[in-house]
Amino acid sequence: MQEELLYAVRQQSISELSASIAHEVRNPLTVVKGFLQLMKEDESKVKPEYYQLILSELNRAENIIHEYLTLAKPKLGDSSLIPVKECLTHIITLLNPYAFKEGVLFKELQTEDQEVFIHTNRSKFKQAIINFVKNAIEAATPGGQVEVSMQSKHKTIEIRIEDTGKGMNKEELAKVGTVYYSTKEKGTGLGTMVSIRLIEEMGGSVTYTSQPDKGTTVLIKLPKKLKDE
Ligand code: ADP
Numbered sequence: 001m002q003e004e005l006l007y008a009v010r011q012q013s014i015s016e017l018s019a020s021i022a023h024e025v026r027n028p029l030t031v032v033k034g035f036l037q038l039m040k041e042d043e044s045k046v047k048p049e050y051y052q053l054i055l056s057e058l059n060r061a062e063n064i065i066h067e068y069l070t071l072a073k074p075k076l077g078d079s080s081l082i083p084v085k086e087c088l089t090h091i092i093t094l095l096n097p098y099a100f101k102e103g104v105l106f107k108e109l110q111t112e113d114q115e116v117f118i119h120t121n122r123s124k125f126k127q128a129i130i131n132f133v134k135n136a137i138e139a140a141t142p143g144g145q146v147e148v149s150m151q152s153k154h155k156t157i158e159i160r161i162e163d164t165g166k167g168m169n170k171e172e173l174a175k176v177g178t179v180y181y182s183t184k185e186k187g188t189g190l191g192t193m194v195s196i197r198l199i200e201e202m203g204g205s206v207t208y209t210s211q212p213d214k215g216t217t218v219l220i221k222l223p224k225k226l227k228d229e
Pocket residue numbers: 131135136139163165166167168176177181182183184186187188189190191192193215216
């Protein structure tokens with residue numbers, strides 16, 4: 001299964017890649033749009049940090065386009081020490097307006113007090129997690145709930161993205177993460193494929209558990225950066 005997935009990725013043609021660019025760029029743009037709408041509706045809600053968030057999301061969109069255009073594909077690029085808690089909290093803040101717009105209750109990050117670290121590319125890590133969380137919000141809409149949690153294990157970090165959404169049956173579950181599988185009107189079916197591949201390149205794994213009409217949990221395991229390493 002995993003090998004098939006990688007093979008499919010390598011076989012991507014230019015037209016498939018452009019579909020992928022459109023998809024990946026839509027995420028930061030959705031976030032920016034959400035913030036601008038919020039700011040337009042109620043100026044009293046504008047916080048100075050929103051401008052920085054908007055700028056950094058636009059930068060991300062630009063970077064994604066650049067990456068695809070230069071076809072810098074399988075490599076993760078520059079790695080650094082990533083504080084996972086901080087990064088996840090940031091992602092939740094970014095997607096809050098989107099969850100609000102979709103009528104989904106988006107809970108705060110559930111985790112322990114202590115910060116934990118992974119050693120990887122920050123932008124790719126964010127990109128991967130945002131795809132999973134966005135799918136959770138889209139599945140839970142409207143009236144559902146999404147919760148992101150993180151647990152530090154002995155040598156790994158476990159991130160769970162849980163939604164109380166429409167869930168998936170066995171057949172659907174088998175298709176998630178394969179190229180072009182989408183049940184959405186405007187979906188591209190590329191988001192999970194890209195995310196799973198990124199997490200695997202980081203030495204991690206992704207597992208889906210789901211029940212129709214109950215919801216879905218995505219479990220992401222990543223190697224923890226230990227202090228004495
Ligand atoms: P897209 O979001 O563009 O449809 P993705 O690759 O992100 O593409 O997701 C592929 C498909 O997998 C979705 O269309 C949906 O049917 C299913 N899926 C992914 N995540 C979830 C989830 N949390 N709950 C239910 N279905 C999901």
